[in-house]
Amino acid sequence: MENISDDIVLDILIEGGTLLTMSDGMGVIDNPMVGIKDGRIAFAVQKNDDGDARTYTAKKVLNASGSVIMPGLINTHTHLPMVCFRGLADDLPLMDWLNNHIFPAEARFVNRDMVYAGSMLAIAEMILSGTTTFCDAYFYESSVARAAVDSCMRAVVSQGFIDLPHQNDPVKIVDIAENFIDKWQDKNPLIIPSLACHSPYTCSTKTLACIKDIARKKNILYNIHVSETKEEVAIIKERFGKNPVPYLRDIDILDDLTLAVHAVWLDDDEIAMLRENNVKVSHNPESNMKLAAGCAHVPRMIKKGITVGLGTDGCASNNDLDMFREMGSAAKLHKVIQLNPTLMDAKTVLRMATIAGAKALGIDDQTGSIEAGKYADIIIVDMKKPHLTPLYNHYSQLVYAASGSDVDTSIIGGNIVMHERKLIHVDLPSIMQEVRIIAKAIAGNSFSGGY
Amino acid sequence: MENISDDIVLDILIEGGTLLTMSDGMGVIDNPMVGIKDGRIAFAVQKNDDGDARTYTAKKVLNASGSVIMPGLINTHTHLPMVCFRGLADDLPLMDWLNNHIFPAEARFVNRDMVYAGSMLAIAEMILSGTTTFCDAYFYESSVARAAVDSCMRAVVSQGFIDLPHQNDPVKIVDIAENFIDKWQDKNPLIIPSLACHSPYTCSTKTLACIKDIARKKNILYNIHVSETKEEVAIIKERFGKNPVPYLRDIDILDDLTLAVHAVWLDDDEIAMLRENNVKVSHNPESNMKLAAGCAHVPRMIKKGITVGLGTDGCASNNDLDMFREMGSAAKLHKVIQLNPTLMDAKTVLRMATIAGAKALGIDDQTGSIEAGKYADIIIVDMKKPHLTPLYNHYSQLVYAASGSDVDTSIIGGNIVMHERKLIHVDLPSIMQEVRIIAKAIAGNSFSGGY
Numbered sequence: 001m002e003n004i005s006d007d008i009v010l011d012i013l014i015e016g017g018t019l020l021t022m023s024d025g026m027g028v029i030d031n032p033m034v035g036i037k038d039g040r041i042a043f044a045v046q047k048n049d050d051g052d053a054r055t056y057t058a059k060k061v062l063n064a065s066g067s068v069i070m071p072g073l074i075n076t077h078t079h080l081p082m083v084c085f086r087g088l089a090d091d092l093p094l095m096d097w098l099n100n101h102i103f104p105a106e107a108r109f110v111n112r113d114m115v116y117a118g119s120m121l122a123i124a125e126m127i128l129s130g131t132t133t134f135c136d137a138y139f140y141e142s143s144v145a146r147a148a149v150d151s152c153m154r155a156v157v158s159q160g161f162i163d164l165p166h167q168n169d170p171v172k173i174v175d176i177a178e179n180f181i182d183k184w185q186d187k188n189p190l191i192i193p194s195l196a197c198h199s200p201y202t203c204s205t206k207t208l209a210c211i212k213d214i215a216r217k218k219n220i221l222y223n224i225h226v227s228e229t230k231e232e233v234a235i236i237k238e239r240f241g242k243n244p245v246p247y248l249r250d251i252d253i254l255d256d257l258t259l260a261v262h263a264v265w266l267d268d269d270e271i272a273m274l275r276e277n278n279v280k281v282s283h284n285p286e287s288n289m290k291l292a293a294g295c296a297h298v299p300r301m302i303k304k305g306i307t308v309g310l311g312t313d314g315c316a317s318n319n320d321l322d323m324f325r326e327m328g329s330a331a332k333l334h335k336v337i338q339l340n341p342t343l344m345d346a347k348t349v350l351r352m353a354t355i356a357g358a359k360a361l362g363i364d365d366q367t368g369s370i371e372a373g374k375y376a377d378i379i380i381v382d383m384k385k386p387h388l389t390p391l392y393n394h395y396s397q398l399v400y401a402a403s404g405s406d407v408d409t410s411i412i413g414g415n416i417v418m419h420e421r422k423l424i425h426v427d428l429p430s431i432m433q434e435v436r437i438i439a440k441a442i443a444g445n446s447f448s449g450g451y
Numbered sequence: 452m453e454n455i456s457d458d459i460v461l462d463i464l465i466e467g468g469t470l471l472t473m474s475d476g477m478g479v480i481d482n483p484m485v486g487i488k489d490g491r492i493a494f495a496v497q498k499n500d501d502g503d504a505r506t507y508t509a510k511k512v513l514n515a516s517g518s519v520i521m522p523g524l525i526n527t528h529t530h531l532p533m534v535c536f537r538g539l540a541d542d543l544p545l546m547d548w549l550n551n552h553i554f555p556a557e558a559r560f561v562n563r564d565m566v567y568a569g570s571m572l573a574i575a576e577m578i579l580s581g582t583t584t585f586c587d588a589y590f591y592e593s594s595v596a597r598a599a600v601d602s603c604m605r606a607v608v609s610q611g612f613i614d615l616p617h618q619n620d621p622v623k624i625v626d627i628a629e630n631f632i633d634k635w636q637d638k639n640p641l642i643i644p645s646l647a648c649h650s651p652y653t654c655s656t657k658t659l660a661c662i663k664d665i666a667r668k669k670n671i672l673y674n675i676h677v678s679e680t681k682e683e684v685a686i687i688k689e690r691f692g693k694n695p696v697p698y699l700r701d702i703d704i705l706d707d708l709t710l711a712v713h714a715v716w717l718d719d720d721e722i723a724m725l726r727e728n729n730v731k732v733s734h735n736p737e738s739n740m741k742l743a744a745g746c747a748h749v750p751r752m753i754k755k756g757i758t759v760g761l762g763t764d765g766c767a768s769n770n771d772l773d774m775f776r777e778m779g780s781a782a783k784l785h786k787v788i789q790l791n792p793t794l795m796d797a798k799t800v801l802r803m804a805t806i807a808g809a810k811a812l813g814i815d816d817q818t819g820s821i822e823a824g825k826y827a828d829i830i831i832v833d834m835k836k837p838h839l840t841p842l843y844n845h846y847s848q849l850v851y852a853a854s855g856s857d858v859d860t861s862i863i864g865g866n867i868v869m870h871e872r873k874l875i876h877v878d879l880p881s882i883m884q885e886v887r888i889i890a891k892a893i894a895g896n897s898f899s900g901g902y
Binding site: 084086087088090091092093094097121124125128129230286288289290291292293294295318319320321322325328329331332333335336337338339340341342343344345346384386387389390391392393396397400401403404405428431432435436438439443 | 889
């Protein structure tokens with residue numbers, strides 16, 4: 001039982017419905033009370049029949065009857081500004097998509113303003129579909145951080161590095177990385193800075209190691225795409241005579257603050273190597289499906305004890321940021337690939353999208369479950385819908401039948417950011433209009449995938 | 452150009468936005484006018500700049516600016532009453548799921564009232580997610596038909612047969628089948644009766660052939676689950692010394708009014724055999740994924756010229772009836788299975804869910820595309836949403852990013868059944884309550900998949 005005193009004045013009290021704590025110890029609580037104070041969870045307990053709630057004062061009371069109260073979802077990998085390329089080029093061969101559509105569009109249209117506008121739109125979509133923390137990796141990442149601050153969203157913002165001709169000056173790389181971290185570390189409770197190297201095949205050994213050194217010195221997360229496609233594994237094998245994971249281990253990249261994104265084409269030795277080094281994995285099933293990258297051995301990784309979070313990837317390869325849809329795909333994909341319907345049960349998938357995601361990002365002491373002391377990152381999902389009726393099992397209903405649009409209320413750090421599906425801190429019409437103007441320029445300058 | 456006279460008085464005129472006709476000849480029409488009269492499409496044309504609309508009178512005008520106007524979706528395979536078992540038992544081995552959960556629940560709880568209540572709830576969910584025609588197969592199918600009539604939904608209702616001990620009396624089978632057809636054939640434009648045999652492994656040769664004879668005599672559709680799992684293929688091979696498709700051909704089941712559902716484990720010869728006999732296929736990717744049945748060779752079937760429609764299957768194996776989500780899964784699954792991102796492009800998938808679905812059910816002369824003379828089965832999808840912004844390609848946006856909850860208005864046979872997301876002919880709260888009461892009894896009498 002939490003420490004509840006009589007004279008507490010809560011900022012928010014949520015009552016009723018069913019609480020999925022996603023905490024190992026606490027499980028599911030029917031008819032709960034969740035108290036929020038100073039941005040954090042004060043208590044999460046079952047409501048006594050004698051009307052315990054009346055002994056607390058709350059500035060705001062939210063009635064969650066017929067709803068699920070649960071931790072907000074954690075999207076462990078995305079590239080928010082790519083929302084501007086949503087649907088620009090689909091159903092194409094991977095290299096055609098990348099070299100003739102995405103890279104040219106990025107080279108021409110990515111700038112601070114585009115990154116900010118795209119991030120604002122993406123954050124709006126994420127809040128509306130129940131995400132309360134995202135981990136982004138892109139360029140001009142300070143603009144992503146500013147969008148998160150302006151929309152009251154929690155964000156792990158990863159300044160990205162790739163060895164393009166103008167960017168492989170080691171001195172400059174160190175400057176950019178250190179300045180970015182100094183600018184954001186411990187400045188705003190919503191923003192956790194991080195660094196990202198695009199991949200072993202697009203970054204030199206020097207760049208990979210240099211960025212990891214800085215991340216280690218600053219004690220922050222290091223993101224890297226690893227073995228997304230068969231082709232890139234072959235490239236690394238040819239260049240270095242070994243697979244990507246041993247290559248990364250040999251250059252001292254792997255540790256408990258390394259997040260390997262995708263991790264599709266790993267052999268058993270590589271999975272063991274990730275586990276030994278306590279590396280975390282971000283699984284992006286819909287992107288891997290749509291781009292035909294392949295299917296990561298997630299059930300095996302989880303069995304071996306690797307922490308696996310869920311991510312949507314960017315909107316050019318998904319094409320949405322709805323973590324509920326992503327959960328449905330994660331639950332179903334592995335079953336059909338392995339022809340085993342018991343893999344990736346609903347509770348495991350919901351853990352991936354909440355507490356395991358927080359662990360993957362190294363922030364599970366702060367968020368990812370409903371426990372006293374953690375940030376109040378909470379969503380209320382309305383289960384009184386025809387497609388969520390009847391209701392036998394909350395985990396199953398959320399993973400297999402719910403959509404992002406069933407989220408009624410989102411709270412981040414004790415701040416209500418959406419209520420009754422209305423965004424509180426985002427001016428949606430003007431953000432959508434800004435992105436439409438950017439998209440008009442993009443469409444006029446590239447080959448959109450017409451039919 | 453359609454035949455438009457000046458003195459026409461329309462029931463409904465839809466103006467603005469973008470029209471996806473899903474008709475081969477007409478394609479996409481920007482800024483269209485769609486006129487509806489006497490339940491049918493009177494015309495679908497581009498609006499002239501000089502304000503052609505003013506020369507027609509319409510009792511009701513719907514403004515579709517910023518929206519897509521398109522044919523309602525066609526769900527070619529479902530078992531509506533199983534909505535009562537949604538989430539009852541998930542993530543279990545197939546035979547455990549079927550024998551210890553679904554079959555016992557069906558034996559105990561399926562009756563006329565349950566079938567009607569479940570169908571009403573399922574129809575509500577379908578209308579709210581853009582489906583305007585479904586093909587159902589279950590028991591007490593007249594109750595499904597009545598639910599469709601009462602909710603103004605178009606339905607191919609298939610009385611189902613399976614050789615359970617009390618049901619394999621050939622005389623009784625013939626009576627049930629013929630009475631069912633006589634009761635519904637040509638009685639109500641919304642209802643198209645049909646017959647279904649559960650599968651080659653659960654029905655005797657006699658039953659399969661007898662039901663097909665009746666279907667042929669009455670010129671109606673014959674539904675049958677074919678080769679959903681590897682195991683049932685092995686059973687048929689052991690019993691008859693051949694695969695299911697040649698077995699069905701040899702007993703004269705295959706023709707252009709046969710719908711093979713699932714069709715997962717077919718070899719090349721069987722695919723050729725379906726094509727030769729003009730058999731249609733219903734593809735249910737999410738059910739096949741969740742139950743780990745396997746992945747049908749749909750791209751190959753389409754390449755060979757087989758008509759393939761899309762279906763959700765019943766809610767016990769999906770667990771929703773949202774054809775938008777089903778489209779997303781259909782588009783992505785085959786790409787990752789074949790490691791080819793060009794398979795199942797968005798337009799192909801949208802065809803599967805509309806005109807190809809109508810062809811699969813033998814009703815493409817009446818519905819499945821927006822063409823003058825067809826029933827006005829139309830949905831209006833609101834594209835002014837953050838997750839549908841920006842908009843480069845309508846097909847891609849609908850398949851990869853839209854959800855059922857983006858459908859604003861649904862029209863079936865010229866009858867507005869949903870507007871601004873409000874159902875017109877269904878009393879949703881009382882239907883949901885009825886199903887909750889049924890579910891309470893089911894939960895009290897079975898092992899629900901608890902965690």
